[in-house]
Every structure is written in C-alpha cells, then in structure tokens.
C-alpha cells in the first residue's frame with residue numbers, strides 16, 4: 001500500500017480550473033506532515049502542457065490521461081478510469097473538489113471502490129497515525145462533524161471550493177508528466193457531450209468573483225435587491241445574500257453566502273444590511289477587504305469589517321454606486 005496523496009485536477013473546457021490549485025495546497029500541507037508524495041491526476045485532450053504546469057503548484061508526480069472524449073466531463077468514464085488508476089497506484093488519500101463535477105465523480109468513485117467518502121468538507125487534517133480526518137458541517141450546519149475512515153482505503157474526500165487558498169506557483173519546479181496505460185473499454189460511456197453553454201445569464205459567479213456585494217434582511221423587500229445588483233454591476237462583481245433573504249425567497253439559494261451556502265474569499269466583500277451572524281461570517285470572513293453597511297453600530301458584522309459605514313443602506317448604497325460609476329468611467 002502506497003502512502004501517497006492524490007488530487008483530481010479538475011478542468012473545464014480543457015482548461016485547468018482554479019479549484020485544482022486549492023486542492024494542491026491542501027494536499028501539500030497534508031503531505032508535509034506525513035512526508036509523502038502528492039500526485040495530480042489530470043484528464044483532458046491535448047493539455048499535456050497544462051498538466052505539466054501542476055509541478056509548479058506543488059505536485060510531485062502528474063498522471064495525465066489524454067483522450068479526445070475527455071475534454072469534457074463524462075462522469076461514468078471518468079469514474080471508471082480513475083477507479084482503475086487507483087486500483088493500480090493504491091494511494092492512501094484521494095481528494096477532489098466539492099464542485100458539481102467533483103461531487104458527481106467522487107460519489108461514483110466511492111461506489112466503484114466500495115470506499116467511504118467524506119463529501120463537501122471544509123477542513124482536512126491527519127491523525128497521529130497518519131490517517132485522514134475530514135471536517136464538515138452537518139444537520140443544517142448545527143454541528144461540525146469530524147469524519148474518520150475505517151480500515152478501507154483509499155480515504156476519499158471532496159473539499160469545498162475557497163476554503164483553502166490556491167497553491168503559489170513556483171516556476172523553478174518542473175517534472176515529466178506520466179501517461180498511464182488505460183484499457184480502451186474504460187473510455188466507453190453512455191454519455192455524449194454535444195455542446196455546453198454557461199449558466200447564470202452572464203452573471204459573475206460567486207466562486208470566481210473578485211468583488212461580491214451581498215444583501216440581507218435590511219433590504220426590507222425583494223425588489224430592493226436592485227440596489228445590490230446595481231452596485232455589483234458597476235464593480236463587475238457578483239451578488240451575494242444572507243440566508244434570511246434566501247429563505248424568504250427574495251433571491252435564489254445559489255447566491256447564499258455562509259455555513260450552509262457558499263464559502264467565498266473575494267478581494268472585496270461589501271455586506272449591506274447583514275447583521276453578521278456567525279453562520280454568515282464563516283462563509284466570508286476570509287475576504288481581503290470587508291466593507292459593512294448597517295444602521296446598527298453594534299451589529300456583529302462590524303467586528304470582521306475592514307471599513308464600517310453606520311448608516312441607512314438606502315442612502316449609502318446608491319451613493320456608492322454613483323461614486324464608483326463616475327470614478328471608474330474617468
């Protein structure tokens with residue numbers, strides 16, 4: 001049994017996704033305390049150069065499967081090929097990202113390998129004996145679970161995007177990409193991708209955004225989210241929300257930031273009419289600069305804010321939008 005740590009390097013449209021660098025950072029930290037190797041597994045078509053770049057982000061070894069059909073995510077064939085490689089390489093730990101793709105792939109993988117899976121974790125650590133402990137919120141976020149695995153290997157986990165910073169690039173590092181032999185029948189799939197289109201109607205996604213403007217119950221009514229959207233639009237940012245307004249159906253769940261929503265770490269997070277409940281803070285307090293706008297000077301959001309504006313959001317937010325519009329136009 002090898003003691004290696006593998007990460008599944010997610011790519012989309014044949015471009016390595018940023019979450020891959022977060023996984024490499026997480027795996028590197030585990031590997032250092034265990035003195036073991038980090039292997040990145042990449043599936044794609046004609047992206048050997050990008051696969052080779054993963055050495056610069058901390059991979060000790062890169063296994064690249066090059067196949068015309070693997071430019072796109074095909075869950076059944078991806079799972080079959082990855083399970084085959086795991087049977088061969090016998091890693092101790094395999095980590096993916098808890099994105100839509102990662103969650104789909106790893107649940108199939110766990111079923112194939114008859115192995116346990118800790119899904120959607122927000123922390124990974126090692127016990128003294130070198131085995132994995134995965135942390136994740138459960139029961140609607142009311143408790144934090146520490147998951148340990150039985151003797152069955154590998155230990156599989158998916159890590160929430162944005163809970164780890166990306167690994168830093170070191171151009172001095174390099175290596176040679178290995179291409180494992182995969183039996184042809186494992187590429188057979190019931191799925192044929194005929195095309196893909198981006199969702200979200202052109203909106204900036206929360207996970208990718210450098211700027212997020214979030215609204216809470218202080219907005220008073222769903223139609224007032226237009227204030228948040230206007231400011232986000234001027235800044236080229238994404239729209240976030242507290243759970244209170246998602247539960248009230250003012251905005252879709254995909255915008256929710258927090259323990260039971262998304263974890264984000266943009267360069268700038270502007271919280272408007274959000275009190276700063278702990279469940280909201282855990283999802284955004286790693287942001288670079290936090291600006292809080294609240295008319296209650298005692299609101300807990302000010303404890304994590306870089307800049308606090310005590311005032312009525314109905315005055316402050318439109319004024320900011322106008323100011324940024326002028327500044328950015330000039």
Ligand SMILES: Cc1cc2nc3c(=O)[nH]c(=O)nc-3n(C[C@H](O)[C@H](O)[C@H](O)COP(=O)(O)OP(=O)(O)OC[C@H]3O[C@@H](n4cnc5c(N)ncnc54)[C@H](O)[C@@H]3O)c2cc1C
Nearest residue numbers: 216217218242243244258259260261273274275280295313
């Ligand atoms: C298990 C569990 C999981 C949860 N998960 C999440 C989660 O993922 N994300 C999340 O956000 N919450 C989550 N919550 C809910 C959380 O506890 C809070 O209830 C929620 O974040 C409150 O949302 P809010 O700040 O919009 O509303 P409120 O707490 O009602 O705050 C509204 C704020 O607006 C201010 N305000 C009002 N009017 C104005 C105005 N005109 N101008 C300026 N400020 C104004 C008020 O002073 C107040 O501070 C969870 C709760 C539980 C129990």
